[in-house]
Amino acid sequence: MVHGRQPIITVMDRDLKASIAEVQVFVAPPGRAVPARGSSEVTRVSTGCANCNLHEICIPCGLNGREVDQVEELIYARRRLKRGESLYRAGDAFNSLYAVRSGFFKTSQMLEDGREQITAFYMAGEIMGMDGIGPERHSCNAVALEDSQVCVILYSRLEVLSRHLPSLQQQFHKVMSREIAREHGVMLLLGSMRAEERLAAFLLNLSQRFAARRYSGHEFVLRMTREEIGSYLGLKLETVSRAFSKFQDEGLISVRHKRVGILDAAGLKRMIGRGLH
């Protein structure tokens, strides 16, 4: 994890410097999400979007080779975060979007009295921070749920570059649009589903996203606590725990703490959308 590390930031404008004070920049970060042990992986070439194993999922998706090369200009820096660390907080000045390179994040909104609503979980290849563009400051908190790495996408560069690369423009608009559509789904879940339907929908969604990343969609480890799942689903942690146990009793899933197995995805799907009883 220490190999190949060498800060290259020397000059930059004041605002940026302030807002990304603890960014770590590497000449040649490891080519993989996992810390590189062999030095063979530590090459300049392995840095870019073109060689990133996420390029099918992330921003460069749908761009051709030459375009991807240009998109690499976007990635201003990488930043590592330890579990529990904040990537940004509500109120911080907005300068960049973040693509998850490895790890897992939550974003949340707070109410004055301390109630927290988790608005999303982000995994590899997903883009965080788009709610900050309008107000020019971040409007929620982003926290790493495990040791993670993000690509810092300078928004000002994205604006300029997407004017010259129509397919990047298109891709970016689609990413924002999908975020809107995703949230519609969450609103449906929060507004019209019962506790067990919500959890079923949540597990199916996670499963599908893991599968899209070539992880197993049948067996995975939850990175968040029952309380965080509850916050996302508008439920209390006890209710989440009971629903897990019920699904297990019914043979739909296997749960042991954070380890979940999807035994009957079709059964979970049937669970959803069968009326308020």
Added chain:
Amino acid sequence: MVHGRQPIITVMDRDLKASIAEVQVFVAPPGRAVPARGSSEVTRVSTGCANCNLHEICIPCGLNGREVDQVEELIYARRRLKRGESLYRAGDAFNSLYAVRSGFFKTSQMLEDGREQITAFYMAGEIMGMDGIGPERHSCNAVALEDSQVCVILYSRLEVLSRHLPSLQQQFHKVMSREIAREHGVMLLLGSMRAEERLAAFLLNLSQRFAARRYSGHEFVLRMTREEIGSYLGLKLETVSRAFSKFQDEGLISVRHKRVGILDAAGLKRMIGRGLH
């Protein structure tokens, strides 16, 4: 309403023709939201964004005069809808965004079993349809809650034009970003607020949006039913009705069916965010 009406569409590409079959295009639509009775208002000049009384709120917001002139190219057509009519339905091909010119809309997602979740209410100057960009089809239903008029913004033109007009690009990104942030707010509401808090937040939000449009924020007429409010807030209509009555008893508002008066906005604000009890 019949004065000045004169279809001008003669040639257009096939796809579009199909998707906006029932669009009504006017050489010179009325300059006001309300049907024009005098013919003096029916002039070509009153058509454009520059002369629209919504340009402070709508897409052209923040653009200078010359830019606004160019933005007018975006508005492909206007379309009138009667109360209850659909602007688009889930599954329809996506070609355009819609700016509300007058009237009031709801958008909703459906579950197979018929449960409906209203995801937003849109009023003058607000943009609908952005969730369709990613999937290239609309993913929810948009229905007029009163006789309404929308400006049809061809998305393909918006893409091209925003590459040449940085301030339009910026403005569009902000509009999308704000939609994301708005939905975060709704998620907070649905996930962590109690019935009365939800209604208070809803009324304050409406009040503020009416005020921004130079309508009274203290006295307004709801365009949606209790059931629709309930659907949006994740509550049953009876619960909404009871909360209205309670607020009235407490002197926070006055309600008589759809007519609402905000008597104590500060009191409503205090209502929100005081814990689960």
Added chain:
DNA sequence: CCACCCTTTTGACATGGGTCAAACTCTGCG
């Protein structure tokens, strides 16, 4: 490797909001 604390599970009980029902009031249409 151990100890502590955080997380999870489960039970018993409380309650906010859902459900069902009935009466009342608008609104729009003939």
Added chain:
DNA sequence: CGCAGAGTTTGACCCATGTCAAAAGGGTGG
């Protein structure tokens, strides 16, 4: 102008989920 139907209000009751509590399990850091 009046009728019908849709929308609203209110009451009584009930259930899903929240609340409180206690015990057990596991992972994390020293």
